[in-house]
Amino acid sequence: MDLSPDESLGFQVRRCHRAFDRLLNAYLGPRGLSSGFWYFLRALWQENGATQKRLSQLNNVTEPTTVTTLNAMARGGLVRRERDAADGRKLNVFLTPRAEALKGELMPVAYRINEVAGAGVSPEDLATTLRVLRRMSENLTREAAAVAAEETA
Template sequence: MHLSNRPAQLNPEWSLGYQVRRCHRRFDRLLNAMLAKHDLKTGFWYYLRVLWIRDGVTQKYLSDMTNVTENTTVSIINNMMQHGLVERTRDKVDRRKLSVTLTQRGKALEAELMQYAIDINRIAVAGIDPAEVATCVDVLSRMSANLAAEFDSIPNTPAED
């Protein structure tokens, strides 16, 4: 038996991380092209999605739901305010907290932008059996949970961005 000093190899085509990232980048590029018609950045999409489900939340909540650091969230929210998508208001219950709420423009974009997401997902699953898609979603969800649990078990890990 010959022992090599070379590290173990993983062909990218068989790497789950590589495949997920490649697929995500292609979703992202299509979505970015569609959002550009509205002069919107892809980063806004993730926050809009959260706010369309639950408007009037704290920046901390947005950070948690988008899995982005609070500093990054503050920057994106500031940028979204400049685009007239959201506004900050003092929380009515706890005046120390700021709530992020959609503006009329932010609310009005929901139908059209959600249709883009629906269309992109339809394109992605074209020719794939719905049962396979359901299995894929289930497997990816469980893989994500496994990776999150492992990350959470590491002491002193920095916040994700």
């Protein structure tokens, strides 16, 4: 059995993601930022003060990846961490004023990248694409959890 790249959902989604990432880095690089930072900024603009664990969940990355990225962001003056008042084992992550100010500068970049990606695609097809991608992500997440549960059983 063969699955050509042209017919592979995973290959095509990865190819598209890499193209998004290259363009995003082209916009962010001159500002001294990376696309890795972008995803955490984006999450914190929505949930400032989230725990490191929550940020891992929101970005679908491992906790060690989150720690590494947040360390770099802290060195860059973008975030600060505070122990959770209710549970001292947890670290809450907050944006610095500099990172909060970046939202006004960077959200237009996000809109621009989405415009570029969606050029020549009907609004209906874009809505369908988003719906399909969300469903595929849910399916894959559910299957990964089932496989992990089988391995520990």
